[in-house]
Amino acid sequence: MFFSKLAFALSTFIGLAAIQGSYGQPTGAVAAVAAVPPAPPGLSFLYSLNCTLGTQIPVGTGPRGTRIVIPIVGGTFQGPKLKGKILNLGADWALSSTSTSGAESTVNVDTRYQLVTDDGANIFIQTRGMLPSQTRGNRSTKSSS
Ligand SMILES: *[C@@H]1O[C@H](CO)[C@@H](O)[C@H](O)[C@H]1NC(C)=O
Ligand SMILES: *[C@@H]1O[C@H](CO)[C@@H](O)[C@H](O)[C@H]1NC(C)=O
Numbered sequence: 001m002f003f004s005k006l007a008f009a010l011s012t013f014i015g016l017a018a019i020q021g022s023y024g025q026p027t028g029a030v031a032a033v034a035a036v037p038p039a040p041p042g043l044s045f046l047y048s049l050n051c052t053l054g055t056q057i058p059v060g061t062g063p064r065g066t067r068i069v070i071p072i073v074g075g076t077f078q079g080p081k082l083k084g085k086i087l088n089l090g091a092d093w094a095l096s097s098t099s100t101s102g103a104e105s106t107v108n109v110d111t112r113y114q115l116v117t118d119d120g121a122n123i124f125i126q127t128r129g130m131l132p133s134q135t136r137g138n139r140s141t142k143s144s145s
Helices: 006-021 030-035 139-143
Strands: 048-053 057-062 065-078 084-087 090-098 102-118 122-135
Touching: 048 084, 065 102
Parallel strands: none
Antiparallel strands: 048 065, 057 065, 065 084, 065 090, 084 102, 090 102, 102 122
């Protein structure tokens, strides 16, 4: 097991941006939407987390890349307004692909996991996104820093 703080903090910010974007749209007539552009979505810090990961499950390589499942088995999260634990029932169904030269690789994260706050609220998290292009052979260094 190891920690992957950066990858999951990044995923959380992507999830937050998606939530704010979907609720920021005006609900009036189409003409009003065109006349008044919506405010750009913003980001506010929600929490950081330390995530404990289980042993990777190799799924195999297909036309879109190589899939591995990384179990999310525990951890903690904390921010200005909420804190709690990560439950042992999630995973990242990560898909990695390598450039034709073999020099660069990208990783698409695809997570589903479950938080429970200290005051008992259950929060389902689903995130998708791409980690920056990485030099082959150095993935664990960059994703765990
Ligand atoms: C994550 O781990 C770091 C280093 O041990 C610690 O300083 C931080 O408080 C932890 N954060 C959470 C949310 O557990
Ligand atoms: C891996 O990352 C470390 C730290 O950023 C760097 O010093 C090292 O040169 C990298 N190795 C490769 C093979 O890119």
